Amino acid sequence: MWQTQFLSLGMFTGASQFALVGILGTGGGALVAVVTALLLGARNSLYALSLRSFVTTPRRPSIVRTMGQAQLTIDESTAMAIRYPQGSPQARHAFWATGIAIYVLWNLGTLIGALGAAALDDPRTLGLDAAVPAGFIALLWPRLRDRSTIALAVVSAAVAIALVPVLRPGLPVLSAVLVALVAERLMARRRA
Amino acid sequence: MIWPAVIVGSLGAYLLKLFGYVIPERVLDNPRLQRLTAILPIALLAALVGVQTFSTGSAVTIDARVAGLAAAIVALALRAPFLVVILVAAATAAVLRGAGLAL
Numbered sequence: 001m002w003q004t005q006f007l008s009l010g011m012f013t014g015a016s017q018f019a020l021v022g023i024l025g026t027g028g029g030a031l032v033a034v035v036t037a038l039l040l041g042a043r044n045s046l047y048a049l050s051l052r053s054f055v056t057t058p059r060r061p062s063i064v065r066t067m068g069q070a071q072l073t074i075d076e077s078t079a080m081a082i083r084y085p086q087g088s089p090q091a092r093h094a095f096w097a098t099g100i101a102i103y104v105l106w107n108l109g110t111l112i113g114a115l116g117a118a119a120l121d122d123p124r125t126l127g128l129d130a131a132v133p134a135g136f137i138a139l140l141w142p143r144l145r146d147r148s149t150i151a152l153a154v155v156s157a158a159v160a161i162a163l164v165p166v167l168r169p170g171l172p173v174l175s176a177v178l179v180a181l182v183a184e185r186l187m188a189r190r191r192a
Numbered sequence: 193m194i195w196p197a198v199i200v201g202s203l204g205a206y207l208l209k210l211f212g213y214v215i216p217e218r219v220l221d222n223p224r225l226q227r228l229t230a231i232l233p234i235a236l237l238a239a240l241v242g243v244q245t246f247s248t249g250s251a252v253t254i255d256a257r258v259a260g261l262a263a264a265i266v267a268l269a270l271r272a273p274f275l276v277v278i279l280v281a282a283a284t285a286a287v288l289r290g291a292g293l294a295l
Contacts, residue, residue, distance in 0.1 A: 039236060
């Protein structure tokens with residue numbers, strides 16, 4: 001239970017948290033779980049990069065502020081901030097308000113969930129094992145914008161499933177990195 | 193092995209976020225890297241959906257989770273919020289198991 005709460009407090013990026021728990025829960029190794037979680041978290045670096053011009057004040061920002069800002073850099077806070085002009089007070093407010101609100105609610109939700117799950121016998125009876133992939137597809141859904149992203153998703157899922165009998169638990173998911181590398185090359189070639 | 197994964201994973205995820213604020217802009221200002229970072233979550237999330245729905249350990253399986261996933265997709269197509277999608281999927285699997293219609 002404390003492990004789950006620690007993830008929400010410390011990691012605070014939903015897809016990575018779900019991936020870490022999902023892979024550990026289905027017998028995958030700790031290393032594979034961490035690598036997958038971090039690959040999913042890599043997009044936050046790019047969010048941070050684009051948020052610099054939106055949220056940061058012209059003055060040199062304090063270290064504490066930047067460190068807090070980093071922890072709140074997630075899908076939602078980025079999406080809210082970049083709707084406003086760069087460097088505007090609205091963009092700053094949108095970022096901090098969204099980030100803090102989600103941080104508090106996310107952690108409250110985690111606490112309730114962790115307490116509830118601790119009282120359960122078999123999570124399968126309540127269909128909680130079906131809730132895991134449902135959570136992933138709900139995170140995936142808004143990213144499926146066109147035919148090429150849908151194709152990428154279908155191929156990634158198919159390759160990973162095909163590798164299940166061959167590789168150790170947890171590893172098949174990482175095949176998605178190779179699929180993404182190939183897809184990136186194809187997209188680059190089509191653009192050129 | 194769970195605590196080390198939790199701690200290392202959390203620290204790493206935080207450093208990735210901080211990284212974007214402290215490194216010189218041109219390091220991440222690479223179109224290829226940006227494209228890859230944009231599509232990587234799609235590929236990884238899709239692979240997670242596939243594996244977490246259609247496998248148990250090292251075996252490819254079909255059970256109540258498939259029905260749960262189908263229900264989740266319907267809910268998403270109807271623009272249901274995140275929590276509803278998850279509850280619909282769990283309830284579908286639970287009902288099918290309770291009725292003895294699926295493993």
